[in-house]
Structures are given as C-alpha cells and as structure tokens.
Amino acid sequence: MKTITIQLDSHSYDIGIGEGLLSGIGAACKAVGLAGAAAVVTNPTVAPLYAGVVTGSLQQAGFTPVVIEIPDGEEFKTGETLNSVYDRLLEAGLDRRSFIVALGGGVVGDLAGFAAATFLRGIPFVQVPTTLLAQVDSSVGGKTGIDHPLGKNLIGAFYQPHLVLSDVSTLKTLSERHYRAGLAEVIKYGAVLDAELFALLEAKVDGLLKRDPQLLGRVIARCCEIKAWVVEQDEREGGLRAVLNYGHTLGHAFETLSGYRDLVHGEAVAIGMVQAAQLSQREGYCSVGDVERITTLVQQVGLPSDAPVVATEDLITSLAKDKKNRSGTLQYVCNRGIGSYVFHQFTPAQLAEACCSGR
Numbered sequence: 001m002k003t004i005t006i007q008l009d010s011h012s013y014d015i016g017i018g019e020g021l022l023s024g025i026g027a028a029c030k031a032v033g034l035a036g037a038a039a040v041v042t043n044p045t046v047a048p049l050y051a052g053v054v055t056g057s058l059q060q061a062g063f064t065p066v067v068i069e070i071p072d073g074e075e076f077k078t079g080e081t082l083n084s085v086y087d088r089l090l091e092a093g094l095d096r097r098s099f100i101v102a103l104g105g106g107v108v109g110d111l112a113g114f115a116a117a118t119f120l121r122g123i124p125f126v127q128v129p130t131t132l133l134a135q136v137d138s139s140v141g142g143k144t145g146i147d148h149p150l151g152k153n154l155i156g157a158f159y160q161p162h163l164v165l166s167d168v169s170t171l172k173t174l175s176e177r178h179y180r181a182g183l184a185e186v187i188k189y190g191a192v193l194d195a196e197l198f199a200l201l202e203a204k205v206d207g208l209l210k211r212d213p214q215l216l217g218r219v220i221a222r223c224c225e226i227k228a229w230v231v232e233q234d235e236r237e238g239g240l241r242a243v244l245n246y247g248h249t250l251g252h253a254f255e256t257l258s259g260y261r262d263l264v265h266g267e268a269v270a271i272g273m274v275q276a277a278q279l280s281q282r283e284g285y286c287s288v289g290d291v292e293r294i295t296t297l298v299q300q301v302g303l304p305s306d307a308p309v310v311a312t313e314d315l316i317t318s319l320a321k322d323k324k325n326r327s328g329t330l331q332y333v334c335n336r337g338i339g340s341y342v343f344h345q346f347t348p349a350q351l352a353e354a355c356c357s358g359r
C-alpha cells in the first residue's frame, strides 16, 4: 500500500492506495482512533459487490456496522436523499462517537461526506472511493455536498475525512464508460501540473485500458499527491485550487447543454481539455505539438475530443452562469506547454466564439 498524507492546518489524514485494501478497513479505522457504530453509506450497485467485505472487516475490528443504501445516480444527490440518510442514522442510534464510511463513487462520497459534516454538527467519516474519478479527485480535498434544483453542488461544506482508502481492485468492476471518464481527470493532472505523469500516460495507454492494477496504483497515487499539494496550499479555493478546473469551464457548459445525458462529466472534461489546449496555443502559451499530444491521448483512451454542435448563444449563456464567473470574465486555465499552466481571462463570448468557430 502507498500512503499519501494530506497536511492541512485544521487536520491531517492519510490516503491509502493499493490492491485488496477493503478487507483491512476495520483495522485502518481502528488505527486512526475511530470507535463505536459505523454507518456504511453506499448504493444498490456497489453494495452487492463490496459492502460485505467492508462490514465484515469492520465487525472483525470490533465495530458495529449498519449499511445505509441510497439510490444510484447523480439525480439522487439531493436534500431528500440526505434527509433519508439522517433518518437512518437516527434510527440506528448513531451518536457523536460514531462515524460514517462512504463506500462508492463521487455521488456517495459527496453526499455521505456532507451527512457526516452536518449530522450532530459533525461526526468523523472515512472515504472508500470505488470509481477512478472518486479515487483521483472527489475523495481528496474535503469538498462535500449535494445538488439543488437550481444547480449542481450548490449546498455543501468543506469537511475533511479521517482517512481515505482507495482499493484499486474495485476498479475492475467499473463500467467502461465510467472508467474512461475517470481517466479524463487523470489526464488533467498531467496536462497542467505534471509533464512526467503525462508522458507516463502516453507510454502506458495499453496498461491503462487493461486496468493494470500496479500501473493504476502508481498513477492514482501520483494524482492524489498532486491534488494534495494543491489543496494544502489552497484548501478553500481562493487561488491555486482553480487550476483543477482545467478543461472544466467549457466542459461544464457542454455537460449542461447535453442535459447530462449524452456526455458524462469526464467526457465533457475531455472535450474541454482539447478546447483549452487549442485556445492556449492560439494565445501563444503552448505549441501545435502540445495540442496534438493532448488530443491524441484523449482519443487513445477512448474519450471524445470534438466539441458537440451547440449554438454559440447557448454556450455564452451557459458560460455566463459559471460559478467562477467574476464580473463578466472567466478565469480560464490554459496550458503552458505540457505539465504547467497559466490563468487567462476570457469573456464567455470570447470562449464560445473561439470554440464554435474552430469547427
């Protein structure tokens, strides 16, 4: 197992990454001083695969686990589902000495983390991410929350877990589409923060597609190190953390305009990264060769690279609603070559026109 420590002013914790870690979760929780009842929040897709191992291990270590299932899907990352989790936590008699284990992808992690942040004004929680996206992104950094009818992730809290345990063996059962979507976030780290990681991904496309556990362990650990480094410097997204939005500004707009149906998040981010590379080249921040490398890697792992056909006006409207929109301009993340970044201000109209005219 590889361990990465996140050191924040308020709280430090470890991320463990490796094969077959689920069976050691009980001992790991004990080792960080947790005690009492453990509520394992998961969903009907993940529970049959992994809840048994997790509860078994917790029991063996002396905990009394209860399993709380929430329906599977982003559309259930809501206040209603959260309330049902509170109900179950109260019914099960959880008190302030108890803790929550989030077992699943980003949806479960975000919602269960927010439940932990708010139940009895906060109880400890452990992240056990089971999707690639959750292992490299959502389980690291302490953002928890739910969606609101008016927008995604509008309600939430910064709340750090006691421990993150990423078992790469769980990725074997992930659908091809969600696995590839997670690779988009992996490519993101390489493209703007780590040229060496980017080169490794280029050299190991076959291993990535075969989900080689050793390679995945190495890649996921590197992504967590990078995210930890970013979050340690900017826990609450005042500055540097915005670099993680690379590919996400246009990506989010495409995701929204597709009605969250045609494109899953990672696919939209993949398209957004290719657009970002092209814009960066136009602004003189990277070369045509760099754009080609990013586009090729995105395509080789089976992610889309072409922007969907959308009306410029719709794209402008969607971009103007971006949370990061500050007084009419968007702080946009450009590539400075491969493995480095530069922030550039664009108006929504400039971005939309550059994007739609490129076709």
Ligand SMILES: NC(=O)c1ccc[n+]([C@@H]2O[C@H](COP(=O)([O-])OP(=O)(O)OC[C@H]3O[C@@H](n4cnc5c(N)ncnc54)[C@H](O)[C@@H]3O)[C@@H](O)[C@H]2O)c1
Pocket (backbone or CB within 6 Å): 043, 045, 046, 049, 072, 073, 074, 077, 104, 105, 106, 107, 108, 110, 130, 131, 132, 133, 134, 137, 138, 139, 140, 141, 142, 143, 144, 152, 153, 170, 171, 172, 173, 174, 175, 178
């Ligand atoms: N907190 C953050 O910093 C942060 C960062 C990025 C994304 N997010 C959030 O993460 C969510 C997306 O997460 P996601 O991509 O993991 O989606 P997800 O949680 O919906 O999981 C994708 C699908 O895979 C299934 N699944 C999970 N693990 C599996 C496994 N091992 N085997 C088989 N199936 C499995 C899930 O049940 C689901 O159907 C979004 O809500 C997004 O807002 C949060």
Ligand SMILES: [Zn+2]
Pocket (backbone or CB within 6 Å): 137, 185, 248, 265, 269
């Ligand atoms: Zn993302």
